[in-house]
Amino acid sequence: MGGFSILICDDETDLAGELGEFFTTSGWSTIVRTTAPDALEALHGGLAPTCLLTDLRIGEFDGAELVTAARRLPPHLQPSILAIMTGHVVDSTGAGDFGVDFLYVKPIDPDVVLNDLELLLSVRGDAPQEG
Amino acid sequence: MRQKALLTLLLALAWTMPALAQTVALRWSAKDGHSLAERTLDLAALDALPQMEIVTSTPWTEGIKRFTGPTLLDLARLTGFDPATVRVAALNDFVSSIPATDWKENSIVFSTRLDGKSIRVRENGPFWIMYPINKRGEFAQLNYRSRMVWQVKSLDFVVE
Amino acid sequence: MISWSNKARVKLRILPLALIVTTVCLFAATTLLYIWQNQQRAVMSATVQGSGWVAYQAQLEYVKSRVEMERAVARPTGTALEALQLRLELLRSRLPLLYQAEEGKLLNEIASLKSGVQEFEVMLDTMLDRLPTLAPSEIATSEEIGTWLDTVEPLGRTLQSVLMAAVAYNGDLYRRERELAAMPAIVPLALLFISGASLAGVLLLQAWRDRQRLAAVEAATAALTAMEENLRAVIEAVPASMTVIDPRNDTVSFINPAAATMVDASPDHPDWQRLIRAALEAARLGDGPRGTLKMTFAKANGDVVSLCGTLCSVIFEGRAQTLLVLMDETRVRDADLQLLQAAKLATLGELSTAIAHELNQPLAVIRMAVANAHRMLAADGDRTAIAGKLDRVSSQVERAKSIIDQIRRYGRIPSDSLDRFSLRHAIELAVGFVAQQYRASGIRLTIQLDIPPELMVVGEQALFEQVIVNLLVNARDAFQEKALDHVPSVWLRARSNGAEAVIEVEDDAGGIGEEMLLKLFEPFSTTKSVEKGTGLGLSLARSVVRQMNGQITAGNMWAGACFTVVLPVSAAVPAREAA
Numbered sequence: 001m002g003g004f005s006i007l008i009c010d011d012e013t014d015l016a017g018e019l020g021e022f023f024t025t026s027g028w029s030t031i032v033r034t035t036a037p038d039a040l041e042a043l044h045g046g047l048a049p050t051c052l053l054t055d056l057r058i059g060e061f062d063g064a065e066l067v068t069a070a071r072r073l074p075p076h077l078q079p080s081i082l083a084i085m086t087g088h089v090v091d092s093t094g095a096g097d098f099g100v101d102f103l104y105v106k107p108i109d110p111d112v113v114l115n116d117l118e119l120l121l122s123v124r125g126d127a128p129q130e131g
Numbered sequence: 132m133r134q135k136a137l138l139t140l141l142l143a144l145a146w147t148m149p150a151l152a153q154t155v156a157l158r159w160s161a162k163d164g165h166s167l168a169e170r171t172l173d174l175a176a177l178d179a180l181p182q183m184e185i186v187t188s189t190p191w192t193e194g195i196k197r198f199t200g201p202t203l204l205d206l207a208r209l210t211g212f213d214p215a216t217v218r219v220a221a222l223n224d225f226v227s228s229i230p231a232t233d234w235k236e237n238s239i240v241f242s243t244r245l246d247g248k249s250i251r252v253r254e255n256g257p258f259w260i261m262y263p264i265n266k267r268g269e270f271a272q273l274n275y276r277s278r279m280v281w282q283v284k285s286l287d288f289v290v291e
Numbered sequence: 292m293i294s295w296s297n298k299a300r301v302k303l304r305i306l307p308l309a310l311i312v313t314t315v316c317l318f319a320a321t322t323l324l325y326i327w328q329n330q331q332r333a334v335m336s337a338t339v340q341g342s343g344w345v346a347y348q349a350q351l352e353y354v355k356s357r358v359e360m361e362r363a364v365a366r367p368t369g370t371a372l373e374a375l376q377l378r379l380e381l382l383r384s385r386l387p388l389l390y391q392a393e394e395g396k397l398l399n400e401i402a403s404l405k406s407g408v409q410e411f412e413v414m415l416d417t418m419l420d421r422l423p424t425l426a427p428s429e430i431a432t433s434e435e436i437g438t439w440l441d442t443v444e445p446l447g448r449t450l451q452s453v454l455m456a457a458v459a460y461n462g463d464l465y466r467r468e469r470e471l472a473a474m475p476a477i478v479p480l481a482l483l484f485i486s487g488a489s490l491a492g493v494l495l496l497q498a499w500r501d502r503q504r505l506a507a508v509e510a511a512t513a514a515l516t517a518m519e520e521n522l523r524a525v526i527e528a529v530p531a532s533m534t535v536i537d538p539r540n541d542t543v544s545f546i547n548p549a550a551a552t553m554v555d556a557s558p559d560h561p562d563w564q565r566l567i568r569a570a571l572e573a574a575r576l577g578d579g580p581r582g583t584l585k586m587t588f589a590k591a592n593g594d595v596v597s598l599c600g601t602l603c604s605v606i607f608e609g610r611a612q613t614l615l616v617l618m619d620e621t622r623v624r625d626a627d628l629q630l631l632q633a634a635k636l637a638t639l640g641e642l643s644t645a646i647a648h649e650l651n652q653p654l655a656v657i658r659m660a661v662a663n664a665h666r667m668l669a670a671d672g673d674r675t676a677i678a679g680k681l682d683r684v685s686s687q688v689e690r691a692k693s694i695i696d697q698i699r700r701y702g703r704i705p706s707d708s709l710d711r712f713s714l715r716h717a718i719e720l721a722v723g724f725v726a727q728q729y730r731a732s733g734i735r736l737t738i739q740l741d742i743p744p745e746l747m748v749v750g751e752q753a754l755f756e757q758v759i760v761n762l763l764v765n766a767r768d769a770f771q772e773k774a775l776d777h778v779p780s781v782w783l784r785a786r787s788n789g790a791e792a793v794i795e796v797e798d799d800a801g802g803i804g805e806e807m808l809l810k811l812f813e814p815f816s817t818t819k820s821v822e823k824g825t826g827l828g829l830s831l832a833r834s835v836v837r838q839m840n841g842q843i844t845a846g847n848m849w850a851g852a853c854f855t856v857v858l859p860v861s862a863a864v865p866a867r868e869a870a
Contacts, residue, residue: 012652014683018659025666057731087651106655110662191388223352223381252380253419273337282384 004121005029007047007079009039009066010055015106019053022110036061040069043077051117052079056086056098064098071099080124081117153249153257155241156285159212167290168210174243174257180205183240187265190276191255198242198261203234206241207288214288219260222252222282229260229278238263241283255281307496314489321482328479332468343457345388350450352382357440357447364437369427375436376422383415389453404453411446418442519607531600532617534563535607541567544612553590553619562591570615574602576842585837587709595709597621597838649694649727653687660684711861712752714792715744718785721759725767732767734779741786747861748792750839758832758843759783762796762854765829769800769852792858799850811845 006028010016013034020032031047033039036058043052052070056063067082083102084095095103102116153174159167180201188195207214213231220226233239242259243249250256259281262270269275359375390405418439425432526533526545532553535545543558554562566588573584585599600617607614664680667673722738729736748755763781770779777799784795803811812833829845836843841858 012656014656014687015652015659018656018663018683021663022659022666025663025670085655087648087655106651107658108655110659191391193391222377223348252377253383253416255384282381 003027003029004050004118005031005047006051006053006117007039007042007049008032008053009034009036009058009063010085011035011058012055019110023114026114034058036063036066039066043070043073043079046077048073048077049079050121051081051083053083053085053113056084056088067098067100081120083113083117085113155258155283157206157209157288158285159210159214159288159290162289162291167212170209172206174249177201177241177243177258183238185238185240185242185261185263187261187263189261189264189279190271191281197244197246198240198259199244199247200240200242200258203229203239203241203260206286207231207234212288212290215291216289218287218289219278219280219283220285220287221280222284225280227277227280233262233278237267252282258283307493307500310489310493310496314486314493317482317486317489321479321486324482325479340461343454343461345385346450346454346457349382349385349389350454352378352385353443353447353450356382357443360436360440360443364433364440367425367427367429367432367436372422372425372427372432376419379415379419379422383412383419386412386415404449407449411443411449414442414446532598532615532619534567534615534617535605536567536613536615538611538613541571543567545607550617553588553596553617555591567615570600570602570617587838587840646694648731650691653691653694656687657684660687709749710752711747711749712755713744714746714748714785714794714858715740715742717752717756718759718783718794721756721763722783724756724760725763728764728767729781732770732779734767734770734781736763737780737782739782739784741784742792746787746792748839748841748858749861750835750858754835755839758835758856759794759796761829761832762856765854766796766798766800766852769798773800775800787860790860792860794856794858795853797848797851797853801851802847803845803852808845808847812843 004027006023008016008019008023008030009032010019011034016032016034020030023030029049031042031049033042036054039052039054039058043049052067054063054066058066063084063086067084070079070082081102082100083104084098084100085104085106085108087106093103095101097103101120102113104113154171155177157170157172159169161167177200182199183202185198186195187198203217207217215231217229217231218226219229229239240261242261243257245254245256245259250259260279260283262275262279264270356375356378359371359378363371363375386408389408421435425435523545526547529547530549532550533545533547534543534550536542537544541564543563546554546556546558554560554566569586569588570584573586574582582602583600584602585597587595587597589595596619598617599620600615603614603616604611605614606612660680660683664677664684667677667680718740722736726736763783766781780799782795782797784797786793812829829843833843836856836858839858841856843854843856845852845854847853
């Protein structure tokens with residue numbers, strides 16, 4: 001498996017760095033942004049990653065807005081999978097509430113995340129992009 | 132003799148009776164005593180002067196009496212002098228002094244009539260100096276009473 | 292105490308007044324009586340003299356008339372007859388005066404005088420009528436007049452007796468005057484006696500009243516003494532510390548046992564001066580009602596007690612002094628601390644989400660780093676890189692530990708010890724505790740600390756941090772349920788002006804309602820919903836700040852509320868250690 005790309009957005013630099021490293025070693029093409037505007041800029045710039053994995057609170061910015069912005073992108077630029085990873089306690093809240101595919105609560109095992117993403121991509125039949 | 136006596140009597144009556152009971156001798160003299168003027172007034176002469184009336188009770192009579200006659204003021208000024216006092220002498224030689232203020236400030240009557248009739252000597256006549264006692268209470272006091280001389284014989288005005 | 296009924300009082304006032312009025316009246320009456328008697332005497336004297344005069348005049352005319360008669364008998368000339376006529380007229384005019392004129396009034400008392408005299412008047416009238424008809428110089432005339440001499444003889448006797456009566460009256464009058472002169476008039480004497488008696492009565496009554504008043508004053512004095520003794524006994528028995536302070540030099544003039552236990556039994560002990568100064572200062576600075584105070588005091592054995600009490604003016608030992616009543620509320624304060632703890636636990640519950648978030652961050656990093664390290668190991672990777680991962684894990688563990696430290700610091704039950712601590716450090720710790728919440732709430736927190744780290748204050752650091760946390764949490768909560776057209780901002784400022792440090796927490800959330808401002812620091816007053824706040828935060832914050840001898844106030848600034856904490860700056864060496 002491999003050839004997928006992922007845009008990671010989290011203001012926790014250490015976390016974002018580790019995540020990026022994890023996906024990179026898993027064979028993913030990885031772009032890490034620590035602020036929401038940077039991430040938005042990357043998306044609008046035609047990045048079109050396979051996955052968008054964002055924190056729910058990025059400084060003063062709401063991660064949910066980043067997700068919404070991604071949904072409004074032209075179809076060919078939209079990420080196939082949207083996921084949120086948050087440190088908040090979200091007992092009664094599910095991924096559907098945010099309109100995303102996955103909602104993870106920190107600390108999450110990165111292998112679980114990787115498995116989830118690759119499983120969903122294979123179910124959807126998305127082929128890893130080249131390049 | 133008898134006729135002469137009768138004549139004498141008549142003359143005496145004619146002369147003495149009015150003089151006895153009906154005249155008053157007025158004399159004005161200076162302070163040093165020398166005479167300035169003299170008058171003898173009988174009832175007719177007194178009646179010819181302006182008349183004044185005092186209706187009052189007195190300490191010596193009973194009931195209200197009406198005293199009529201010329202004012203002492205008119206008598207005092209009869210000869211043009213303005214005397215300061217008058218020495219009033221009575222028939223019994225009682226003498227009293229009246230200051231000019233009395234007759235100038237009050238209507239003091241030299242009464243020739245009591246209740247309209249001439250006054251007999253036995254009724255304290257013929258002339259009785261009367262103050263308006265009932266008008267001014269102080270005239271009832273003893274010093275004024277002595278000025279209300281009755282049986283007045285003469286008035287000696289003293290001009291200062 | 293002696294109590295008088297109002298009626299008795301009124302009577303006591305009226306009685307001397309009545310006596311005085313009576314005395315004055317009696318004096319006046321005596322004087323008037325004297326004057327009246329004198330006048331009467333003068334009138335009587337005049338009357339008697341007048342009577343004598345009238346009688347004498349009549350007698351004189353009678354004698355003169357007899358002389359004229361005899362003359363006419365001897366030589367009955369016309370002139371003699373006229374002279375007789377005039378004399379008789381004059382005599383006749385005198386007679387009515389004997390009974391009629393005022394001057395002759397006394398003579399009226401002579402019985403049958405009037406009728407007797409009137410008979411003579413008729414007789415004289417007859418003679419007067421007859422006289423003008425008599426011919427002068429006739430023997431007949433002479434003879435007739437000669438008979439008249441006998442006829443008038445009784446008149447002479449009557450007049451003589453009248454004159455004698457008048458003279459007798461005169462004599463009697465002189466005798467009576469002599470008697471009056473010899474013997475003081477009995478009536479004025481009696482009046483004088485009564486007046487004197489009244490005066491004596493007034494004086495006696497006054498003296499009696501004075502005695503009564505004196506007795507009342509003595510009773511009142513005795514009651515006062517008893518009351519003072521009672522007061523002293525009460526003060527002795529009261530468990531509160533009661534001290535009477537002489538305001539002239541602020542020395543202790545009385546100590547009750549409780550006060551002696553708290554400080555020292557001897558009023559000369561130096562701790563008393565320390566306590567009095569602190570109490571006066573606390574009463575002056577305190578924001579409670581006038582005369583009330585709250586203070587702490589380090590006892591000789593080192594215990595620090597929390598005291599509340601009052602200062603008031605009392606009359607003690609006969610002069611105005613100051614009574615200082617102090618209650619040891621350390622135990623009460625302990626209860627306060629329990630409440631503070633409860634409030635904190637509630638806050639902790641409320642903040643647990645934030646705490647979880649704070650802790651989840653390092654945990655997430657650790658998990659990621661561990662996963663990456665595993666991969667490096669599996670791939671037989673670079674040992675240095677693996678060690679780097681382990682370092683990262685270690686630092687994130689440190690981060691988690693510091694978060695837990697903060698929670699632990701916040702959550703532990705505060706002790707009652709006072710320490711010197713760095714104000715700046717404490718504020719920074721408090722800020723650290725809420726920083727993430729502020730971030731999460733999107734509130735801009737501007738921190739401006741113009742104080743050096745060495746600036747020390749005395750108190751319990753954990754409690755003080757909690758005060759700052761409380762203020763910041765309150766500021767955060769002020770933005771809730773409010774639609775704002777600007778980025779919510781909170782400013783935390785600290786500065787020092789010599790002896791004091793001033794800490795301000797200001798927000799721009801619109802401010803506090805006037806009504807709320809007044810009772811802001813009262814327990815259980817809150818603007819928050821029931822599940823969010825216990826309403827104890829600010830009242831406890833005030834307790835903590837007061838404990839540090841500081842003050843906390845609230846007011847509205849241009850855009851929101853501003854809380855100001857003023858704390859005394861501790862000297863380089865703490866006073867307690869110096870003492």
